[in-house]
Amino acid sequence: MIRIALAALIIISACGRQSAGPDPIPEINAEDVVSGYSFLTAETQALQDDDFANPGFLWVDRGERLFESTQGVSQSCSSCHSDGLVGAAATFPKIDPASGALINLEGRINMCRKDHQQADQLPYTSDELLSLTSYTAHQSRGMPINVDTIGQAAKHLSAGEDYFFTRRGQFNLSCAQCHNQSWGQKLRGDTISQGHGNGFPAYRFEWQSMGSLHQRLRDCDTGIRAEPLPYGDQTYVDVELYLAARAAGLKLESPAVRR
Amino acid sequence: MIGKPDKHPDFSRRGVLGLGAGLVSVALLPLPAFAAEDDMRAAQVKLFGDRPINVGRVNLKVPPIAENGYSVPVSINVDSPMTSGDYVKRIAIFSPRNPVSHIADFELGPRSGKAEVSTRVRLGGSQILNVIAEMSDGSLWSGTAEITVTLAACIIM
Amino acid sequence: MASIRLSVPSKAASGDVIELKALIQYPMESGYRRGSRGEAIARDIITKFECTYDGEVIFKASFGPGVAANPFLSFHTVATKTGTITFKWTHQHGEVWSDSAEIIVT
Incomplete structure (x- = not known):
């Protein structure tokens, strides 16, 4: 199974286009932007929508x-x-x-x-x-994500975007290769999401707990065998801004339930 | 170079890669081995004794595919009038694959009104979940449900 | 302190079968995992649950390590009289957490 996963990642990696080259990985078309919710099974969606049983509410309370x-x-x-x-x-x-x-x-x-x-x-x-x-x-659940990206925020947006498109780790993958180029495709039992942060803090089955977006980013970096950044690192905050700008218009779902 | 036999087949590229993957797999396994069907039977005997188990009256509602084995919803409904003379005393969930076969059991009574219980369980892989209900007359009934547990995309160690 | 969520109807008619739901924040560490340095993580779970209605036990549960983290339970009872419904969880080493809700039965 691990070999299959590695092979799948290597295929993605091999097919990936260079972000800095003449044929960069495109952004997701605005009309195609969907929340990670759409990639969950009906049972997991039902758990997120259940305002009693959604375990994230233990943390909200x-x-x-x-x-x-x-x-x-x-x-x-x-x-x-x-x-x-x-x-x-x-x-x-x-x-x-x-x-x-x-x-x-x-x-x-x-x-x-x-x-x-x-x-x-x-x-x-x-x-x-x-x-x-x-x-x-x-308290913002159901409201559209709406971050300011101009003025002093602009350089942080650009730093976050840069992180998103930069290949890293032993697998030499960028965020964009999975989440812009390959979303909707299967990787082992999972469907690759678009990598939005609109559900966080979220309850992840994998963690058996609520967790922050930085915890999720650390898992992604670890997954591609890159060195994860420390919690609260400024670069991760910049990535958070870029992800929010990229997800503009999506509704905040916290406490979402994710795999 | 063509057709030269490999003198060290154990150290062929494929062999070494396979060995590496094998070691990774071993590292990911939980500490003890999985419970076998025998362990499940032993857990059932421990709770209910060596009485015959009838098939039926126990209905399980589980997702056919669980996207993560850490939290799988299980709903159990037992066909019973739930009166003071005829009710479900106990319902127990068993796994043929988890390290501990006995997942949970529930004690009900005529005050329950309805023999229906829901919870969320951990499953150490795809399996046929087994539920036994003990009635007030001492008879045992069972129901099963097959669940496929899928594997996550990225392995975090 | 563990966070607890209860769902008990505030009102019911006598004889109604009502659904009771309970959720408690607890990691239910199975005892089968290893930490990032390879060390075994000891089992740390809630093993018993009990629900009483006006002092009488109406439902009990016993948990093994196969119960998911932050245990969820849904079960039923017949509404008999106005009173207190108490939910009690007991840890493998004896620590107890409990919470209760009132129901008005007409």
């Missing part, structure tokens, strides 16, 4: 409790954001006006903790941070 809590923080999140953060997650990553840095939801939450809550930074992979991002993302 915990995030709501943390949002209201004053434990370990000088004031609760809700003391400022009394009406919640409806629609906010759909606009991330975004430029922080004070520092000019591009930050994602995880970064923004930790910034609030430092600047307004006199609290420790939550580790990127902590269940607390994942619960808070899940709760916040859920």
Whole structure:
């Protein structure tokens, strides 16, 4: 089975066109852009759509409790954001006006903790941070992804795009070779998706847990035998922006369920 | 060069590649070997004793193809009036392929009203899942369902 | 603290068969996996579940390592009287988590 998978990847790799060459891998046609949801079985789609049984809601619920809590923080999140953060997650990553840095939801939450809550930074992979991002993302569920890519964000968009089209790892594959060029095709038992991030944080069967988009990117890089970047790495935040721009118009589905 | 026999067939390119793939496969296997059909029978005897098992009355609803073995939905419905004199006492799920055959069991009673239970299970590969229901009169009934578990595209180690 | 979700109808007519659903956040570590350095990861699972309605046990479950992470259960009961329905999970080493919901029966 592993040999079959390797062979399939090598075929993809061999057929791939050079991104920098005269015949680059094209973008997905706007009218063809679909969420990873469309590549799931009916049973998995039903689990995502079940607002009770979708296990991602365990994290959303915990995030709501943390949002209201004053434990370990000088004031609760809700003391400022009394009406919640409806629609906010759909606009991330975004430029922080004070520092000019591009930050994602995880970064923004930790910034609030430092600047307004006199609290420790939550580790990127902590269940607390994942619960808070899940709760916040859920408040944008069903809203179209809508990130700002001009001004100071432009260079981050371009860095993210560059990462997406660059071949890497032992398999010498770029994100684009699977997700722009080969989506809809089979790789072992899976159908290759278009690689959008609109479901994240998402509950993945493979993880048996909720997880962040950076965890997913690390898995992709590991899958092509490339060195994954650290959680929260600026390049991954840039990729996050590029993915969001690439998925513009798709609805945010968090907590989505994925394979 | 043509037709020169390979003097070291064990170290041919194909052999070495095969060996490498074999080692990778071994590394991916869970620690103990899979339970065999015998283990499933032993688990059933442990829970219900060595009584005869009738086929029927137990209906399983599972996806024919599970895209991941870590979380497979299983719904069980047992044909029973669920009255104080005639009800389902226990329902148990067994796997012929998981390292531990006994996945879960459920105790019901006349207060259940309906012998219908759903949960999500782990399956260590494609298999025929086996469910046994014990009735209030002590009789055992069974139902099965075949599930194909597909393999993920990318292997993360 | 484990996150728990319960689904219990707030109201029912006496004699109605109602569906009860429960979900608990727990990794259900099977004991058959290895960590990134090849070390065995010990089994760490919830083994027992019990549901009581006004103090009387109406449903029990016993879990092995083959139950999926974040265990989900759906089962049924006959609505008899207004009261409390309690859901209780017990870990292999005895730790207990529980939560309950009220039902009004007319």
